Amino acid sequence: MPYEPQKIEPKWQKEWEKAGIFKVRPTKDKPKFYCLEMFPYPSGKLHMGHVRNYAIGDCLARYKRMQGYNVLYPMGYDAFGLPAENAALEKGVHPKEWTFGRIEEMRKQQKRMGFSYDWDREIITCVPEYYKWNQWFFLKFYEKGLVYRAKATVNWCPKCNTVLANEQVVNGRCWRHSDTIVEKRSLEQWFLRITAYAEELLKDLEKLKYWPERVKTMQKNWIGKSIGTEFEMQVKDMDEKIKIFTTRIDTVYGMTFVVLAPEHPLVEKLVKGTEYEEDVKRYIAEAKQKTEIERSAEDKEKTGVFTGRYAINPFNNEVVPIFVGDFVLPHYGTGAVMAVPAHDQRDFDFAKKYDLQIRPVVFPEDGELDGNNMEKAYEEYGILRNSGEFSGLHSKEAIEKMTSWLEKKGIGKKAVYYKIRDWLISRQRYWGTPIPFIKCPKCGFVPVPEKELPVELPENVDFKAGGNPLATNKEFVDTTCPKCGGKAKRETDTMDTFFDSSWYFFRYCSPKEDKIPFNKEADYWMPVDQYIGGIEHAILHLLYARFFTKALRDIGLTNLNEPFERLLTQGMVLKDGAKMSKSLGNVVDPEDIINKYGADTARFFILFTALPEKDIEWSDEGVESCHRFLNKLYNFVERNKDRVKFELIKKSKLGLIDKAILSKTETTVKGVSEDMENYRFNFALAKLLDLLNLLCKFEDKINDNVLGYSLKKLVTMFAPFTPHIAEELWHMLSFKSFVSIESWPKQEPDYINKEAEQALDYLEEVRKDTLEVLKLTKIKEPKKITYYVAPEWKKKALSKLLKIFKERPDFNAGMKALLKTPELTEHRKEFEQIVKYMVKHFGEYLGKEIINEAKILEEFKKELEKEFGCNIVIASADKATGRATRAMPLKPGILVE
RNA sequence: GCGCGGGUAGGGAAGUGGUCAAACCCGCCAGACUCAAGAUCUGGUCGCUUAGUGCGUUCGGCGGUUCGAAUCCGCCCCCGCGCACCA
Numbered sequence: 001m002p003y004e005p006q007k008i009e010p011k012w013q014k015e016w017e018k019a020g021i022f023k024v025r026p027t028k029d030k031p032k033f034y035c036l037e038m039f040p041y042p043s044g045k046l047h048m049g050h051v052r053n054y055a056i057g058d059c060l061a062r063y064k065r066m067q068g069y070n071v072l073y074p075m076g077y078d079a080f081g082l083p084a085e086n087a088a089l090e091k092g093v094h095p096k097e098w099t100f101g102r103i104e105e106m107r108k109q110q111k112r113m114g115f116s117y118d119w120d121r122e123i124i125t126c127v128p129e130y131y132k133w134n135q136w137f138f139l140k141f142y143e144k145g146l147v148y149r150a151k152a153t154v155n156w157c158p159k160c161n162t163v164l165a166n167e168q169v170v171n172g173r174c175w176r177h178s179d180t181i182v183e184k185r186s187l188e189q190w191f192l193r194i195t196a197y198a199e200e201l202l203k204d205l206e207k208l209k210y211w212p213e214r215v216k217t218m219q220k221n222w223i224g225k226s227i228g229t230e231f232e233m234q235v236k237d238m239d240e241k242i243k244i245f246t247t248r249i250d251t252v253y254g255m256t257f258v259v260l261a262p263e264h265p266l267v268e269k270l271v272k273g274t275e276y277e278e279d280v281k282r283y284i285a286e287a288k289q290k291t292e293i294e295r296s297a298e299d300k301e302k303t304g305v306f307t308g309r310y311a312i313n314p315f316n317n318e319v320v321p322i323f324v325g326d327f328v329l330p331h332y333g334t335g336a337v338m339a340v341p342a343h344d345q346r347d348f349d350f351a352k353k354y355d356l357q358i359r360p361v362v363f364p365e366d367g368e369l370d371g372n373n374m375e376k377a378y379e380e381y382g383i384l385r386n387s388g389e390f391s392g393l394h395s396k397e398a399i400e401k402m403t404s405w406l407e408k409k410g411i412g413k414k415a416v417y418y419k420i421r422d423w424l425i426s427r428q429r430y431w432g433t434p435i436p437f438i439k440c441p442k443c444g445f446v447p448v449p450e451k452e453l454p455v456e457l458p459e460n461v462d463f464k465a466g467g468n469p470l471a472t473n474k475e476f477v478d479t480t481c482p483k484c485g486g487k488a489k490r491e492t493d494t495m496d497t498f499f500d501s502s503w504y505f506f507r508y509c510s511p512k513e514d515k516i517p518f519n520k521e522a523d524y525w526m527p528v529d530q531y532i533g534g535i536e537h538a539i540l541h542l543l544y545a546r547f548f549t550k551a552l553r554d555i556g557l558t559n560l561n562e563p564f565e566r567l568l569t570q571g572m573v574l575k576d577g578a579k580m581s582k583s584l585g586n587v588v589d590p591e592d593i594i595n596k597y598g599a600d601t602a603r604f605f606i607l608f609t610a611l612p613e614k615d616i617e618w619s620d621e622g623v624e625s626c627h628r629f630l631n632k633l634y635n636f637v638e639r640n641k642d643r644v645k646f647e648l649i650k651k652s653k654l655g656l657i658d659k660a661i662l663s664k665t666e667t668t669v670k671g672v673s674e675d676m677e678n679y680r681f682n683f684a685l686a687k688l689l690d691l692l693n694l695l696c697k698f699e700d701k702i703n704d705n706v707l708g709y710s711l712k713k714l715v716t717m718f719a720p721f722t723p724h725i726a727e728e729l730w731h732m733l734s735f736k737s738f739v740s741i742e743s744w745p746k747q748e749p750d751y752i753n754k755e756a757e758q759a760l761d762y763l764e765e766v767r768k769d770t771l772e773v774l775k776l777t778k779i780k781e782p783k784k785i786t787y788y789v790a791p792e793w794k795k796k797a798l799s800k801l802l803k804i805f806k807e808r809p810d811f812n813a814g815m816k817a818l819l820k821t822p823e824l825t826e827h828r829k830e831f832e833q834i835v836k837y838m839v840k841h842f843g844e845y846l847g848k849e850i851i852n853e854a855k856i857l858e859e860f861k862k863e864l865e866k867e868f869g870c871n872i873v874i875a876s877a878d879k880a881t882g883r884a885t886r887a888m889p890l891k892p893g894i895l896v897e
Numbered sequence: 898g899c900g901c902g903g904g905u906a907g908g909g910a911a912g913u914g915g916u917c918a919a920a921c922c923c924g925c926c927a928g929a930c931u932c933a934a935g936a937u938c939u940g941g942u943c944g945c946u947u948a949g950u951g952c953g954u955u956c957g958g959c960g961g962u963u964c965g966a967a968u969c970c971g972c973c974c975c976c977g978c979g980c981a982c983c984a
Contacts, residue, residue, distance in 0.1 A: 686921035
């Protein structure tokens with residue numbers, strides 16, 4: 001029977017399901033392991049990125065299971081979202097119907113891959129049983145003051161027809177539509193107070209020891225903490241103050257102007273009724289016209305306009321002009337900056353353009369600066385000059401002293417600002433969780449009482465009406481106020497779908513619980529031990545989920561601070577050097593690969609080609625070769641299944657080959673186990689290939705028991721990678737259990753025999769050489785073959801070396817001592833050779849056991865006698881003449897008689 | 898500009914001080930099997946050699962540490978990703 005994945009794969013998938021071997025419950029008998037992949041948006045089609053994600057997760061889950069862990073490995077669907085709604089518009093299908101159809105397709109494909117999910121725990125976020133808890137959390141957060149409504153300038157994607165969170169704006173464009181520029185609109189929206197956790201989210205990144213540095217850095221940048229000084233400047237001739245934030249208060253004596261953001265609330269007051277009013281208003285209008293992209297474009301020339309007003313520097317009472325400039329961002333700091341052109345490049349550029357004074361006040365320790373001919377700002381720290389009582393101080397010291405000076409005067413203090421802003425959670429879309437609030441003309445926004453949850457999403461809405469479809473369902477919208485009982489209207493905004501995915505990993509722990517969002521089982525399973533997904537979620541989802549966990553902790557639902565212990569961000573699957581995409585036409589459909597080669601081949605290829613974190617280049621030849629390899633494995637077991645035995649192995653009865661095979665098996669177990677621990681699946685597979693190649697090479701020389709022993713371990717180790725073929729071969733070897741839940745092989749240190757493994761390599765060489773000699777001499781039935789081995793003097797040098805190394809466990813010291821021995825001066829060249837040889841072949845034994853050469857030679861003799869059926873003599877090459885003298889130990893000169 | 902990750906044989910990809918001219922896979926070459934092709938198996942695949950586990954030159958570039966460097970240190974070049982007027 002040839003290898004037919006199309007037959008065996010569905011067979012074992014059915015068997016596994018029938019036996020329910022992947023279903024889990026909490027138990028005290030085993031340690032737990034929660035292995036989680038980022039659940040997919042159900043687009044209907046599994047792509048290679050998914051396959052890679054799940055192949056990695058499944059391999060790990062299966063390995064952990066075999067290691068004896070109680071493994072929670074669930075799957076679900078992030079089912080709310082815009083594509084479903086677009087389908088409704090384009091194809092006239094209801095989003096619900098569309099979504100469930102896609103889920104079914106997707107699940108079918110996942111099952112064909114043989115992933116070992118506990119399907120009983122499946123989650124779908126668009127069902128009321130799930131999103132009810134979104135609403136419940138929303139209300140709890142509201143009680144805690146974490147939810148609020150506010151009018152704000154928001155990001156509006158004209159294509160999505162909804163607002164976006166800051167995290168969903170990429171380079172001024174929509175995260176879903178990279179061709180669509182995000183507009184700014186001023187609207188009242190629902191926010192989640194993620195900023196309340198900014199410091200903790202930042203600080204706890206340090207605790208995430210097993211997260212990629214890259215992701216942590218991205219989050220750090222996103223949170224964007226900066227520590228500085230905040231102080232007030234009096235506006236001259238007005239009863240107004242400008243609040244300034246700076247990280248470089250040490251440069252304050254160099255301030256020659258102040259710049260406000262166009263959006264700064266004070267601007268209007270400053271210019272009202274003055275001759276500057278018109279100019280400033282025009283400038284602001286222009287700035288508002290510009291998109292975020294234009295405004296933050298690279299090398300954009302800085303522009304601004306004078307307000308006609310002046311502010312007073314509290315340090316020296318100097319009067320400086322106030323400008324409005326759009327390079328100052330309204331949302332960061334105080335929206336106003338003190339401009340020090342000598343020490344800030346942006347201020348420098350601005351000053352050059354508007355011909356403002358550049359006055360250096362911080363100098364390099366041994367350098368000069370001249371404001372009249374500086375070419376760029378000096379931004380390093382240095383020594384202060386012309387700074388009143390602070391002159392002579394170093395920047396660092398000055399920052400502290402100047403800040404406390406402000407504090408004493410009551411006009412400033414140390415301040416911390418973050419870039420991160422609150423999470424805009426409301427969406428003007430239909431296919432999402434309804435926000436559980438009611439808008440009463442008398443009472444304002446009133447939360448829906450808990451017992452009335454869920455606020456179900458009505459199915460009957462008009463998608464073509466424009467605006468939010470929810471608003472078209474009168475029955476849904478018209479309601480009564482829970483507070484006053486009067487007529488009221490329901491909130492028609494829904495929640496950002498990232499809300500759904502911020503806590504789904506808790507839900508997997510008790511997916512059927514209907515009294516609370518998750519029960520005690522979460523205490524058992526959480527945190528997630530290994531989370532696997534794409535780098536694209538480095539900020540959005542991973543930050544929200546971290547925030548959510550902390551918020552849940554603060555409403556008393558969990559003790560956890562962080563949800564994900566380890567994070568693995570898998571690399572992309574590329575084709576022709578680019579990410580697979582429809583527009584490039586370089587998409588490989590996993591379904592085609594399964595049909596042609598089977599799921600095991602797909603899994604094998606994807607795990608074998610590179611480390612999980614790295615990008616892989618799709619290669620048809622590579623897939624082909626992986627398939628050929630599985631064939632080879634299958635055929636090898638098939639050929640040998642009837643002869644293998646599984647009896648106890650008596651070491652003493654084994655020959656060199658069997659000892660070597662046995663040892664190689666054990667070193668493979670050791671190596672593969674180590675690689676699994678380090679998630680180096682590609683390397684683990686390379687080792688397994690290696691072992692199989694060796695078995696093939698000596699196929700008919702291996703003892704039946706040794707072969708059985710080795711094959712059993714080999715097949716077991718294949719189970720996490722290519723589970724179907726492993727299961728098939730396991731049964732072919734006449735085992736009755738499931739290899740999928742067998743114990744992971746332990747290595748038998750007793751069987752490890754490095755010398756034998758090495759000797760086997762030599763044996764092959766010797767055999768080859770001998771065959772060649774036989775061919776040359778045309779002797780068909782030799783009576784005696786003599787192998788000449790190393791000359792005595794070399795052996796002596798060798799033993800001397802060994803002695804030196806034995807005496808000095810420190811190899812370097814040994815080496816140095818050696819170089820001082822008299823022998824070296826006489827035979828430098830030879831010694832170098834020996835050292836090379838030593839290092840090459842005995843490196844591992846240095847300071848430990850020294851190889852027993854004589855024993856190996858005996859074994860050699862036996863093997864060779866078997867091979868050539870004649871008398872074998874191993875002689876010292878000293879006794880021979882000519883070429884053999886140059887031979888190294890074990891590498892023979894050969895004499896056939 | 899800042900941060901992170903990389904640069905290893907024709908291609909992919911291991912390798913973080915000595916069994917390294919460098920695992921494993923692809924590609925290519927030769928041999929076995931075959932009528933032939935494919936599949937499979939065996940060997941080879943930096944150069945020179947071939948008597949050899951020999952010599953020479955290699956792991957982005959240049960220097961350094963060491964008896965010994967792809968591996969450690971310094972500087973430089975190139976590529977990918979992320980952030981980017983954040984005061």
